[in-house]
Structures are given as C-alpha cells and as structure tokens.
Amino acid sequence: MIEFLSGNEAIARGAFEAGVRVATAYPGTPSTEILENIAKYDGIQAQWSPNEKVALEVAIGASLAGARALVAMKHVGLNVAADPLMTISYVGPKGGLVVISADDPGMHSSQNEQDNRYYAKFAGVPMLEPSDSQEAKDFVRSAFEISSEFATPVLVRMTTRVCHSKGVVRLGETCNSPSMGYEKDVRKNVMVPAHARLRHLALEERRKRLEEYAERSPLNRTQMGDLSLGIITSGVAYQYSKEVFPDASFLKLGLTNPIPKGIIQRFAEKVARILVIEELEPFLEEQIRALGIEVVGKERIPRVGELSPDTIRSAILSSVAYSENPSSSLPARPPVLCPGCPHRGVFYVLRKLKFTVTGDIGCYTLAALPPLNAMDTCICMGASIGAALGMEKALGPEISGKTVAVIGDSTFIHSGITGLIDAVYNRSNITIIILDNNTTAMTGHQDHPGTGRTLKGEPTVSLDLEALARAVGLRSVRIVDPYDLDATEKAIREEVLKDRPSVIIARHPCVLLTKERYPTPKVDTEVCTGCKLCLRLGCPAISISEGKAEVDPFLCNGCGICAQVCRVHAMISGRT
Amino acid sequence: MLCSQSTRDDLETTDVLIAGVGGQGILLASEILARVCLRAGYDVKKSEVHGMAQRGGSVTSHVRFGKKIYSPLIEKGRAEILLAFEKLEALRWIYFLRSGGTVIVNDHRIDPITVSSGSATYPDDIIERLRERTADVNLVDGIGIAIRAGDLRTVNVVLLGFLSEFLPINADLWRGVIGETVPQKTVDMNLGAFEKGRELVCLTKRSCP
Incomplete structure (x- = not known):
C-alpha cells in the first residue's frame, strides 16, 4: 500500500x-x-x-x-x-x-x-x-x-x-x-x-x-557511477545533488553520527575527486578531511541558508544560465498580522506611547515590521521578560516607566514563568503584557495548558494565568480586552508607573479560531481627511483609494479598532 | 503545449509552480494536482513552507512529476507551467518559468501591505512583463467564473480546470480526486467549476476539439 x-x-x-x-x-x-x-x-x-x-x-x-x-x-x-x-x-x-x-x-x-x-x-x-x-x-x-x-x-x-x-x-x-x-x-x-x-x-x-x-549499516549506501566525480552527501542535499549530477558516484550517508570511516576511505580510493554537499555547517566535511581525504566542500557550497539544485549548480558548475530573480524590484508581500488580530491594538498603543518593547516568539513578532514598528528585541522563547529586567538593571528603575515585555500565552507557559519569578524576586518594576489569544497561533492553533484541552481533544484543567501571576508574588495583575484601545492604553500607562512589577493580560481569542465577525466599518468619505492614521495599524483590510480610507469587506472581520483610531470619526464601527 | 495534445515524452519530468497569497487555497490546489499526477502513475513530489509564510505573505508550492523525481524543489527557469492565483505573484515568480513556458494567471489583484500603506506602487504592466518571458500568457477571470459556478471559493478549482487542459492527464482522474478532496456538500459545485475552467481553454484556444 x-x-x-x-x-x-x-x-x-x-x-x-x-x-x-x-x-x-x-x-x-x-x-x-x-x-x-x-x-x-x-x-x-x-x-x-x-x-x-x-x-x-x-x-x-x-x-x-x-x-x-x-x-x-x-x-x-x-x-x-x-x-x-x-x-x-x-x-x-x-x-x-x-x-x-x-x-x-x-x-x-x-x-x-x-x-x-x-x-x-x-x-x-x-x-x-x-x-x-x-x-x-x-x-x-x-x-x-x-x-x-x-x-x-x-x-x-x-x-x-x-x-x-x-x-x-x-x-x-x-x-x-x-x-x-x-x-x-x-x-x-x-x-x-x-x-x-x-x-x-x-x-x-x-x-x-x-x-x-x-x-x-544499510542506512549508508554507495552508488558507483562516473568515477571522475564522487559525491558524499546526506539529507535533502542528496536529492538536490542527484538532480544536478545524475551520473556521478554517490556515497549517501543515512547514519551521519558516527560516520563510517572505512566506507568513506574506500569510496575515496575509487573516485578521482570528491565533493561534499551538505546543508549549513561542514559537519561531514571536517570529519572527512580529518581522515586525510582531500575534498571540495564549503569553499564552494554555501554555508549560509538553504541549498537547492540551483545553488549547487551555480556553486559547482561554471557558466550556468538561469534567470536572475527580478522580484527585488517588486512591492514586497511580507506576512502580516491578520485582519481582526487582537494583538494589533496592543502594539498600536505601544507604538503611540513610543515605548521600548522587549519581544518574544509568536505571530506578534510580526509587530516588529512596518508600519507597527513596535518591537525592540526578539531572541528566543521566553526571553522578553529577562531582557526587560536586564534593561532595567542596566539603566535604572526609571526606564520601567517606558518599557514593557510582551509575550504570548503559549510562550509564557513555555518559558516565561521563570522570568516572571525573577522579576518579582529581584525587586523589579517592569511591566509584562501577556498577549493571551488562548492558542498557539503561529504554528497553526495547537492547544496548550491554558486552553483546557489536550492534543487528543480531551477536556482538562485550564491554567489560570491571573492566579499564577498572583501566586508568584505579583500584586498588580489586570485584564484588558485589546479590542478596546482606550482601556488598553489606560492600563499600560498606569501599570508602568507603579513601583512594583505588573502583569497585564491582554485577553482576546485568536479570530482565526473563533471566526468572530462583525459588520465592516463604514467610511464617511465626506468626513475622511485621508490622513492615513488608520494605515498605521497595518491592517491588510484597510487601504487608501482616491485619497480616502477604504475597508475591504472580504478581509475585514469588523473588529472596529480602526474606528477607534480615527481622529475625525470618519470610520463608523459595525460593532455595538 | 495545448490542450491534451501533448507531444512531450510523458515520462519526462514536468514542473508546475503554483504561486499566490497566503490564505488563497494554494496548498489545497497543489494537493489536488499532486494526487492527480500520482493517480496517473507518475512519481510525484511537492514542496511548500508552513508557518510564518502563511500570514498573508507570498506563498508558493512546487509540484514535480515524472518517471522518477529526486529534488522536491523546481529549479529557476525550468518550470513548464506557472499557475498564479494573483497577478503580482505571477510576476514575482515568473523567473522560475522556462523560456516559452505557460503562465496561467488569475485576473485578481490583492494589494500587499506595502502597497496599501502607500510605500510601494502596484505595477500596472504585469501582463506585458509576463509576455517578455513567454508568449503563452493566459489571463483567467477565475473569480467571475467561480461566482457563476456558485461560490467564490471554487476559484482554485476553476483554475485547476484550466490547468488540466495543459497536462497530459485524463480529466476523469481530476474529477475523481476533486470529488474525494473537497467537502462532500460542495462536490457538485466544484465539479461544475472544474468544467467551466476547462471549457474556458477551448473558448480561448482555437485548436481544441
């Protein structure tokens, strides 16, 4: 089968x-x-x-x-x-x-x-x-x-x-x-x-x-072909190499630790020249060279980025004719926060307040890109909280008045909890915003200990973020709906000024999961001045047409944030 | 290459690049194509990327079929067919097409955030620039046909119907795979959309039977 x-x-x-x-x-x-x-x-x-x-x-x-x-x-x-x-x-x-x-x-x-x-x-x-x-x-x-x-x-x-x-x-x-x-x-x-x-x-x-x-081991296979060229390779690089050099002799390693030294030596004796083709580091190449075997490897094959038949062909064979990539001159299409994404409101406010934002790993990392431009660091899972704490320790407690850490719910549970304990334990004043959309969104909406459901779909105990924050010693814990920009801004402004650490839980479920939808806001073109303030939200549903804001009803989920941003009240939200 | 009258050796490798915007149903379309090729007796590989690229970004899916396929990736300048769900994405990926290959492009514009925010301009000469690469540029009113077929969301099946006329594979294999892949309630509508896509080729290309 x-x-x-x-x-x-x-x-x-x-x-x-x-x-x-x-x-x-x-x-x-x-x-x-x-x-x-x-x-x-x-x-x-x-x-x-x-x-x-x-x-x-x-x-x-x-x-x-x-x-x-x-x-x-x-x-x-x-x-x-x-x-x-x-x-x-x-x-x-x-x-x-x-x-x-x-x-x-x-x-x-x-x-x-x-x-x-x-x-x-x-x-x-x-x-x-x-x-x-x-x-x-x-x-x-x-x-x-x-x-x-x-x-x-x-x-x-x-x-x-x-x-x-x-x-x-x-x-x-x-x-x-x-x-x-x-x-x-x-x-x-x-x-x-x-x-x-x-x-x-x-x-x-x-x-x-x-x-x-x-x-x-049968996992290591030798295929003898043209003896003038022997290729030692592993992983998907084997498939690419077969495409570029269909007639060459191959030593395809399936077991790459430990390497089969005897097989490699015997292969090397049979072929005139050896190419080591592997993605990223010269992992095999250095070990093969250590056997005293001369090879061509990373001096030709890129050590950075993904390989492809193209990169191998152009690295090894001269006079390769394929079209240059013309797309650099075209308008880029970067990934963006979805229409209705609850994270958008938080980052709009942080950008408006000109805060320093230590970031983390998730969909919300996209807020680092224009036009939101609302993130200063992103290192690894959970790093936002430690990074904010470190900035405060280096620059003094006053920077806590204009610095926040942002971290998603799944990432917080993954490795943010210990950072939060550190902030409490070491007498910090930092403010941590947990962007709680009740899922692991970036990877495709997986459950986690806060969602109340297991991988097998069984109901289970749901982790209570608020109680957890209080249990580790937080005295300031508050919940806001990031669809409400005024409430979100008020909470952030108040919490950063407190002389103790704070947690703000910006709670609104991912709209891709809930399919939450409201009528599309209406734009009063008589009132709209074309100031483009709404474009700073980075919402894919909003554009400017003939000098006036326009909302695409197919993309828009009606979250109404744009109506809250508009200074002249030209956008009328369909949410009541 | 026109309709089902292929002169090409059927066992040679054929590369089809499908391009569009995250959320347009590119992955479903490439899944149907790959399964059709599989059922026609070819070796098939298909490659795509999940994760960050799907948040409204530029998305491609590589489908390769033939007697024996090694690389899951198509080489630049070697695709036989570029099937684009959006015009700008057709132009972005045209350099994968072999000279003289076939472009099938959905007549649909989706502004990227760089355009809607005013920092870049959507090109107005896309079709002309595609024609610099090949004479065989097919602009398809996929959305209009899909709406006539009963639902906007059948647009990817309309485009697959159009594509099917350019590949040496029996249409019944397509109908079978579509019937098994789309939601049960929408099978008839999708099969109708598929036929409308096929018919359009014969309307635009005179040499069809």
Whole structure:
C-alpha cells in the first residue's frame, strides 16, 4: 500500500509502525505536524508538553518504563531540551527513545538556522538523516532498532524541506512492542557522580560499537557511477545533488553520527575527486578531511541558508544560465498580522506611547515590521521578560516607566514563568503584557495548558494565568480586552508607573479560531481627511483609494479598532 | 503545449509552480494536482513552507512529476507551467518559468501591505512583463467564473480546470480526486467549476476539439 505523505506525516507513520507507545512535543515549525499526526493513532499516548525540555523528560520516563517513546521539536527546541539529552545519553533508555530535531535552514519560520547535527556528536548519540518521506518513515523504525540494540537515544535530523515536502511512501506493517516494564536500577538510572563516571565509560564503549555498526549499516549506501566525480552527501542535499549530477558516484550517508570511516576511505580510493554537499555547517566535511581525504566542500557550497539544485549548480558548475530573480524590484508581500488580530491594538498603543518593547516568539513578532514598528528585541522563547529586567538593571528603575515585555500565552507557559519569578524576586518594576489569544497561533492553533484541552481533544484543567501571576508574588495583575484601545492604553500607562512589577493580560481569542465577525466599518468619505492614521495599524483590510480610507469587506472581520483610531470619526464601527 | 495534445515524452519530468497569497487555497490546489499526477502513475513530489509564510505573505508550492523525481524543489527557469492565483505573484515568480513556458494567471489583484500603506506602487504592466518571458500568457477571470459556478471559493478549482487542459492527464482522474478532496456538500459545485475552467481553454484556444 502506498500513500502520498509529507516528511512529518511519514515520521508519524514510522512511529506507528515502530510500535511507539508515548509521543510528546511542543509545537514549532517545521516539526508541528509530527505530533498532530501521531495523535491520530489510538494506541499511542500523544501529548503537547509545555516546552521541549518537559517533552523530552516525559519521553525519557516512558522509555525507562520500558516503552518505545518519541519526542519531536524544532531545532531551537533542542536547545531547551539539551539538558536532559546530554544525560539520558549516559543513562540510556530501556524501551527505545528517538528524538526528532526539525532544523530550518533558510529560516523560513525561525530566529536562527543552527545545525543540530552537532548535538549528536556533543551528546554522543547516533544520528539519522532522512532525505525524503519514504526514508523519514523507514528511518524512524531503524532509529528504534538502533536505540534498542545499543541502549542509546537516537537523533533523527529532519529539515524544513524534508518535513514539508510530500512524496510517495510505501507503508509497512506495525510491529508489536509491548512495554518491557519498569525495573529499578539505581547505578544506571541515578546520575550522581559515582554512577555517572561509570556511565560515561559505558557511553565510550557504546561509541566504539556504533562506529563498527556504521560500517555495516544499510542506512549508508554507495552508488558507483562516473568515477571522475564522487559525491558524499546526506539529507535533502542528496536529492538536490542527484538532480544536478545524475551520473556521478554517490556515497549517501543515512547514519551521519558516527560516520563510517572505512566506507568513506574506500569510496575515496575509487573516485578521482570528491565533493561534499551538505546543508549549513561542514559537519561531514571536517570529519572527512580529518581522515586525510582531500575534498571540495564549503569553499564552494554555501554555508549560509538553504541549498537547492540551483545553488549547487551555480556553486559547482561554471557558466550556468538561469534567470536572475527580478522580484527585488517588486512591492514586497511580507506576512502580516491578520485582519481582526487582537494583538494589533496592543502594539498600536505601544507604538503611540513610543515605548521600548522587549519581544518574544509568536505571530506578534510580526509587530516588529512596518508600519507597527513596535518591537525592540526578539531572541528566543521566553526571553522578553529577562531582557526587560536586564534593561532595567542596566539603566535604572526609571526606564520601567517606558518599557514593557510582551509575550504570548503559549510562550509564557513555555518559558516565561521563570522570568516572571525573577522579576518579582529581584525587586523589579517592569511591566509584562501577556498577549493571551488562548492558542498557539503561529504554528497553526495547537492547544496548550491554558486552553483546557489536550492534543487528543480531551477536556482538562485550564491554567489560570491571573492566579499564577498572583501566586508568584505579583500584586498588580489586570485584564484588558485589546479590542478596546482606550482601556488598553489606560492600563499600560498606569501599570508602568507603579513601583512594583505588573502583569497585564491582554485577553482576546485568536479570530482565526473563533471566526468572530462583525459588520465592516463604514467610511464617511465626506468626513475622511485621508490622513492615513488608520494605515498605521497595518491592517491588510484597510487601504487608501482616491485619497480616502477604504475597508475591504472580504478581509475585514469588523473588529472596529480602526474606528477607534480615527481622529475625525470618519470610520463608523459595525460593532455595538 | 495545448490542450491534451501533448507531444512531450510523458515520462519526462514536468514542473508546475503554483504561486499566490497566503490564505488563497494554494496548498489545497497543489494537493489536488499532486494526487492527480500520482493517480496517473507518475512519481510525484511537492514542496511548500508552513508557518510564518502563511500570514498573508507570498506563498508558493512546487509540484514535480515524472518517471522518477529526486529534488522536491523546481529549479529557476525550468518550470513548464506557472499557475498564479494573483497577478503580482505571477510576476514575482515568473523567473522560475522556462523560456516559452505557460503562465496561467488569475485576473485578481490583492494589494500587499506595502502597497496599501502607500510605500510601494502596484505595477500596472504585469501582463506585458509576463509576455517578455513567454508568449503563452493566459489571463483567467477565475473569480467571475467561480461566482457563476456558485461560490467564490471554487476559484482554485476553476483554475485547476484550466490547468488540466495543459497536462497530459485524463480529466476523469481530476474529477475523481476533486470529488474525494473537497467537502462532500460542495462536490457538485466544484465539479461544475472544474468544467467551466476547462471549457474556458477551448473558448480561448482555437485548436481544441
């Protein structure tokens, strides 16, 4: 039986075929659909965790209890989960444990393009790199076999183009992998120094066995063709390279940590010249050069951004004729906050007040772009609160009167809570605005602990943000509806002046989820002066036509913020 | 290449780039196309990006089919067909088209925020600039036809109907996949929209039977 699956759907199918019992994740592009699809299998306990560290810890617990467990995350999520990863490598799972890292070369939807293959070396765990959907499915199964045979976590490194490309996949049978049950083993599972020293020795012994395994693994394939050119490659770069050099000899590595040194040496002896084609860092190249083999790599292949057949062709072959990209001269079409987005009002007010805004990760990061221009920093999940606190510590308490941190509800639960505790504990005056739209919107509306629903759609306890803020010591906690600009501005103006930390919860559910809709505002063209103040909202529904404001009724959801902004009352809101 | 009278070797790789604005239904359209190609017995790959790009931004989906497909990405200057749901997006992605390839462009303008905010101007010579790349530029009143078919939202199926006449694939395969993909209540309306898109090719291209 064949199906047409994305890499992420194929990973989910692979988890099913491999007999996974527990699967966890925090949503993050390009990894999100993995858990959404695993959740469709009744026999798998699938869950969103508050962040990637917890997700991995849950998977570790399941694997120590003898079940096969899988955890999925985007590349930067593995930074959050790095702490448990480094030590579970010492402990080793009992049931299989597979960690999916979905990297984002080209930063389609990420703050950096770090190459997570180094985590495999760093943690001393084997790594598999699928190059298409079929391999994504098959490699999950192989990863569990390796995990079980060598008692090691296994990293499966995906990239955006493997995650979000679809291809033909031949399905397999599911294997029965009942839980082996929990057995107490203190010397193996309790990582106090005396035990951990022994486990580090065990890890080194495992590394040697994995190096031997790499030489016989069917995941590494040699295809001899034209002997004048040999290409060593992995992941989606293999597919691109086959397109550009269909006749060359290939060493396609599916297992890229540890690398198969013997296979590489034998391949190198057979071909006249070697090209190493890999996305981002020279991960394979440096190791191959360390074997004393001369190769061409990053001096030609870009180290920055995503590869494509085009970039490889133009990097390696001279006299390539393809059209230049003319689109730089065209009007850009950047992503924008949706019409009716509840975040818009908050950022309009912050821009008007000329505040410094430490930002965070989510849809609302788009407020950094024109015309809102209402964000000063964005580093990583949860960083907004610490950054605001640090600015206050550096510049003095008076800057708190014109500085706020903004963070979404899902991001706050992911890693903002500890920052909030820091602000209270260290006697700060900062103001934190939690943009609570009751979902994880950017990645496609996933539930989180505040929504009252699990990944499987079951009702559950809903985290009470207000009570949480009070419990950690906040005395100023207030809730505003960001559709009400006056109330939002008043709350911000008042809270920033208080000599204690404040939390403002700007609460309004995402309109893509609720489909909330009101009549489109009417523009009184007699009154409209064409001042363009409403354009500063950055609403895609508003434009200027013949010198007057115009609202597109197809795009507009009738939120009415533009009517509140208009100084001459030319916009008449349809909301009552 | 016209209607179903293809002279091309059917096993060669064909690249179709679908472009438009986030929210226009590009991903559904490319899903239908890919499944039709699959059912016709081709190897198929399709690539697109989720996340940040879908908030009203410029969106593309690459569909490649043939005997054996490696790269999920189309190379610049090699697409056989560019199917654009919006005029500016047609011009933005025209450099992916091979010289002399086919452009199918929905006669629809959506101002990006850079234009509606007054910092940029929507080009008024898009069709002329597309014609610099190829003589085969097909401007389709997708919205008008969709409304006549019963619902504005069938516009992507109208455009697929038009596209279907340029690919060597039996129309019944298209009808089957559309019937299985769109919501059950809208099957008849969408199949009607598909036929209207197909008919339009024969109205505009004389050589149809």
